[in-house]
Amino acid sequence: MTEVPGSPPARRLLLVHAHPDDETINNGATMAKYAAEGAHVTLVTCTLGEEGEVIPPELAHLAADRDDTLGEHRIGELAAAMAALGVTDHRFLGGAGRYRDSGMMGVAQNDHPACLWRADPDEAAGHLADVILEVRPQVLVTYDDNGGYGHPDHIQAHRVAMRGYEIAARRGHRIDRVYEICTPRSVVQAGFDKLAAEGRDFPFEGIATPDDVPGVVDDELVTVAVDGAAHADRKTAAMRAHASQIAVDGPFFALSNDLGQPFFAVEYYRQVHGAPSGRADDLFGPEQEPAVPSGGEQR
Ligand SMILES: [Zn+2]
Numbered sequence: 001m002t003e004v005p006g007s008p009p010a011r012r013l014l015l016v017h018a019h020p021d022d023e024t025i026n027n028g029a030t031m032a033k034y035a036a037e038g039a040h041v042t043l044v045t046c047t048l049g050e051e052g053e054v055i056p057p058e059l060a061h062l063a064a065d066r067d068d069t070l071g072e073h074r075i076g077e078l079a080a081a082m083a084a085l086g087v088t089d090h091r092f093l094g095g096a097g098r099y100r101d102s103g104m105m106g107v108a109q110n111d112h113p114a115c116l117w118r119a120d121p122d123e124a125a126g127h128l129a130d131v132i133l134e135v136r137p138q139v140l141v142t143y144d145d146n147g148g149y150g151h152p153d154h155i156q157a158h159r160v161a162m163r164g165y166e167i168a169a170r171r172g173h174r175i176d177r178v179y180e181i182c183t184p185r186s187v188v189q190a191g192f193d194k195l196a197a198e199g200r201d202f203p204f205e206g207i208a209t210p211d212d213v214p215g216v217v218d219d220e221l222v223t224v225a226v227d228g229a230a231h232a233d234r235k236t237a238a239m240r241a242h243a244s245q246i247a248v249d250g251p252f253f254a255l256s257n258d259l260g261q262p263f264f265a266v267e268y269y270r271q272v273h274g275a276p277s278g279r280a281d282d283l284f285g286p287e288q289e290p291a292v293p294s295g296g297e298q299r
Pocket residue numbers: 018019022151154
């Protein structure tokens with residue numbers, strides 16, 4: 001580390017995700033905001049998303065049941081998305097291609113010997129602990145223990161994150177605060193109400209429901225809301241970069257199920273480890289005050 005002794009510690013945020021695109025859909029505004037404020041943002045993606053369903057017809061040949069080159073393609077999409085968000089530190093767990101996408105729960109791909117679902121938990125978490133010890137983040141963000149919506153790779157990403165957190169603590173770096181990604185029920189409902197009220201023609205086949213949104217929780221369980229509205233354009237650009245997986249239409253988007261969903265620039269978190277930050281709008285605690293005020297009149 002090259003920190004100057006006596007200077008305020010830099011803020012360091014680590015996010016652990018299953019596939020390229022999950023980081024942008026869930027945390028794109030948060031990542032852009034903290035990166036813009038000078039925090040060190042590290043993304044660890046566990047698989048290349050080889051089993052994803054491809055939306056644009058002209059890219060259909062990339063799919064796992066055809067050329068099986070979607071993973072390589074998504075490395076490029078993720079790089080473009082990170083450029084859009086202003087995030088420079090991005091890695092794949094154990095190196096690109098170390099763990100393969102396991103597909104949806106119950107499919108034959110769950111048994112692929114190289115897939116993340118079959119990974120040795122200690123080995124996979126050991127790779128993450130190596131990153132934690134190198135970067136020494138104060139904040140870790142990942143999914144809840146159901147992976148938000150039950151996808152094997154999302155469940156496994158949660159397990160890798162939590163075990164990696166414990167291994168790193170034993171090896172010398174305890175992360176101050178761990179958060180799970182969530183969305184408050186009232187916000188999801190309001191977003192869908194707005195989508196319905198637009199009453200215009202969407203290019204999507206239908207409209208999703210709140211049940212289609214991962215990680216919906218009762219409002220009182222939410223600890224922190226990060227307002228990334230000032231960085232919404234960056235999140236939109238990053239979503240467009242994941243073109244094989246996401247179709248964007250103004251303030252709405254659709255995944256491969258072609259059901260329109262509202263776009264959120266405020267992103268929500270539930271703290272599960274560490275002392276409460278004491279802030280409703282910041283993942284970091286008072287120990288990690290930004291070195292320079294972000295401008296404007298201070299109260
Ligand atoms: Zn995913």
